[in-house]
Amino acid sequence: MRDVVPEMAPADVGLNAERLDAIPAFFESAYIDSGKLPCVATLVSRNGEIVHESYRGATEMGGDAPIGPETIFRIYSMTKPVTSVAAMMLHDEGALRLDHEVSRYIPEFEGVEVWDGGDLNSYKTRKPDRPMTVKDVFTHTSGLTYGFLMQNDLDALYRKEKIGAPNETLEEMCIRLASLPLLFSPGTRWNYSHSTDVLGRIVEVASGQTLDAFFRDRIFRPLRMEDTDFFVPEEKLHRLMACYQKNPLTGEITLADGGGTESRAYRVQPKLLNAGGGLVSTMGDYHRFCLMLLHGGSLDGARLLSPKTVEFMRMNHLPGDRSIRQMGDETFSEARMEGNGFGLGGSVTINVAETMAPGSIGSFSWGGLASTFFWIDPVEELIAVQATQMIPSGAYPIRPQLQQLVYAAIDW
Numbered sequence: 001m002r003d004v005v006p007e008m009a010p011a012d013v014g015l016n017a018e019r020l021d022a023i024p025a026f027f028e029s030a031y032i033d034s035g036k037l038p039c040v041a042t043l044v045s046r047n048g049e050i051v052h053e054s055y056r057g058a059t060e061m062g063g064d065a066p067i068g069p070e071t072i073f074r075i076y077s078m079t080k081p082v083t084s085v086a087a088m089m090l091h092d093e094g095a096l097r098l099d100h101e102v103s104r105y106i107p108e109f110e111g112v113e114v115w116d117g118g119d120l121n122s123y124k125t126r127k128p129d130r131p132m133t134v135k136d137v138f139t140h141t142s143g144l145t146y147g148f149l150m151q152n153d154l155d156a157l158y159r160k161e162k163i164g165a166p167n168e169t170l171e172e173m174c175i176r177l178a179s180l181p182l183l184f185s186p187g188t189r190w191n192y193s194h195s196t197d198v199l200g201r202i203v204e205v206a207s208g209q210t211l212d213a214f215f216r217d218r219i220f221r222p223l224r225m226e227d228t229d230f231f232v233p234e235e236k237l238h239r240l241m242a243c244y245q246k247n248p249l250t251g252e253i254t255l256a257d258g259g260g261t262e263s264r265a266y267r268v269q270p271k272l273l274n275a276g277g278g279l280v281s282t283m284g285d286y287h288r289f290c291l292m293l294l295h296g297g298s299l300d301g302a303r304l305l306s307p308k309t310v311e312f313m314r315m316n317h318l319p320g321d322r323s324i325r326q327m328g329d330e331t332f333s334e335a336r337m338e339g340n341g342f343g344l345g346g347s348v349t350i351n352v353a354e355t356m357a358p359g360s361i362g363s364f365s366w367g368g369l370a371s372t373f374f375w376i377d378p379v380e381e382l383i384a385v386q387a388t389q390m391i392p393s394g395a396y397p398i399r400p401q402l403q404q405l406v407y408a409a410i411d412w
Contacts, residue, residue: 015044026401042402075368076369079276083203097134135317139343146158237267248392323354334347358403362379373393382410
């Protein structure tokens with residue numbers, strides 16, 4: 001058990017201390033003691049003040065080394081909002097526009113066509129209704145997909161072509177993506193995809209920097225996110241915890257990637273700068289990123305975005321103000337599809353009742369493959385961050401449970 005004593009009492013910002021204290025006890029009893037999860041970390045702040053920060057469990061399943069504020073987690077798709085912020089910083093500078101065609105930055109996307117039937121070895125294509133735009137890759141309405149979705153012939157083609165292999169650069173991956181057909185005509189559907197990877201490549205082209213350099217120079221250093229990167233330096237490697245995976249059919253839990261020096265994936269700077277899922281971070285670092293967004297694009301004197309730009313990002317950018325469910329059919333999402341639209345980099349609550357949990361219109365959130373999650377509620381000036389290391393993110397309903405418990409702690 002490790003709790004960080006907050007500098008401000010929860011009651012000072014309208015939260016109930018006893019109910020906040022019940023959060024780690026709930027997860028410890030329901031998931032850690034039963035061996036379902038190795039750990040659960042939770043952080044809650046209101047009005048910019050951290051009033052709850054708890055760490056339960058160990059860095060390895062059944063281990064005795066406790067997690068704490070220094071623990072480094074794989075945040076996977078919580079990388080997407082970071083890439084989206086980077087792109088909007090360039091938008092603020094006039095270096096890109098949402099209505100620009102993607103081919104303006106990545107010429108290989110000019111003339112890309114749409115899957116029109118067939119199989120992996122012989123398929124037909126047709127011209128899209130319109131070209132793919134920068135806004136499409138922000139919102140996952142690009143027509144791209146992910147190979148791991150296991151939903152159609154196109155994602156099977158992605159697996160066959162090994163899209164996202166670690167031995168290629170972001171530029172090389174995007175060129176290969178452009179050689180394959182789209183799942184649908186851009187703007188007509190929502191589909192979780194490599195869209196944010198393409199956006200990351202656009203950041204590189206528009207800025208003249210590699211994505212990791214842009215992140216470090218323009219986001220991490222100004223926000224003092226000292227432990228966030230695409231890899232873990234040797235001197236910090238002992239702080240990287242192990243990651244597990246649960247078989248959806250058998251329920252068996254196995255090691256996906258070791259912690260510390262046993263990690264296969266994060267020991268060295270990767271060749272592929274995975275703009276959609278490559279970062280590691282700590283609870284404190286990611287909270288500072290969320291605080292910047294809650295505070296309208298600035299934190300401690302460092303301004304990354306205009307307040308109007310952050311407001312714009314939190315709007316629902318799906319056509320017709322539709323939800324992810326209305327545009328995405330049965331596709332995978334890192335947030336509940338009902339009641340949530342999609343902004344520029346994350347889900348946006350557009351109907352609280354349909355989300356099946358308390359919340360506010362305009363709340364901005366996303367999660368990661370290994371069961372990490374955050375949300376920012378601008379109405380309540382509330383931030384919550386949650387982390388463990390269990391693949392897939394839907395292995396257990398810990399996200400909605402955290403939302404229930406946090407909102408139950410609001411007194412005023």
